[in-house]
Amino acid sequence: MMPDAPILTPELSPRVLVVEDEELIRWAIGVSLKAEGYVVVEAGTIGEARALMEGPLAAAILDYRLPDETGLDLIPDLRRAHPETPIVMMTAYRTNNLADLAEAAGIAVVMDKPFVVEKLIDVVKGLVAG
Numbered sequence: 001m002m003p004d005a006p007i008l009t010p011e012l013s014p015r016v017l018v019v020e021d022e023e024l025i026r027w028a029i030g031v032s033l034k035a036e037g038y039v040v041v042e043a044g045t046i047g048e049a050r051a052l053m054e055g056p057l058a059a060a061i062l063d064y065r066l067p068d069e070t071g072l073d074l075i076p077d078l079r080r081a082h083p084e085t086p087i088v089m090m091t092a093y094r095t096n097n098l099a100d101l102a103e104a105a106g107i108a109v110v111m112d113k114p115f116v117v118e119k120l121i122d123v124v125k126g127l128v129a130g
Contacts, residue, residue: 014058014128015039019049019074020090021066025113029061032117036125046074053077057085058128061120064091064098075105086127088120
């Protein structure tokens with residue numbers, strides 16, 4: 001008889017930080033990640049995100065333009081607390097300079113808005129799986 005597979009509880013499920021000021025986009029990403037078994041912590045600003053960074057993070061999804069700072073401004077704090085956590089940046093404002101800054105900051109993927117949420121979820125799943 002094979003042992004039962006572990007049931008994923010919030011303590012065992014991978015935790016993903018989503019930082020997006022547009023509530024509907026944040027909600028859609030969160031619902032989609034939860035449907036895949038992730039625990040989602042959501043923030044609408046960089047200030048809120050800084051308060052949610054304790055504990056393990058399997059991935060972080062950051063919007064570039066936020067009300068208080070840019071997603072890039074959170075990277076040093078994320079790297080100090082979670083040096084190995086893959087980061088996905090979303091933006092409607094891609095420039096060559098932003099692409100260079102993202103690469104220098106070690107962002108794994110930059111996704112242009114608008115995008116299909118399922119594509120983002122596939123990217124996160126691939127990054128979390130390694």
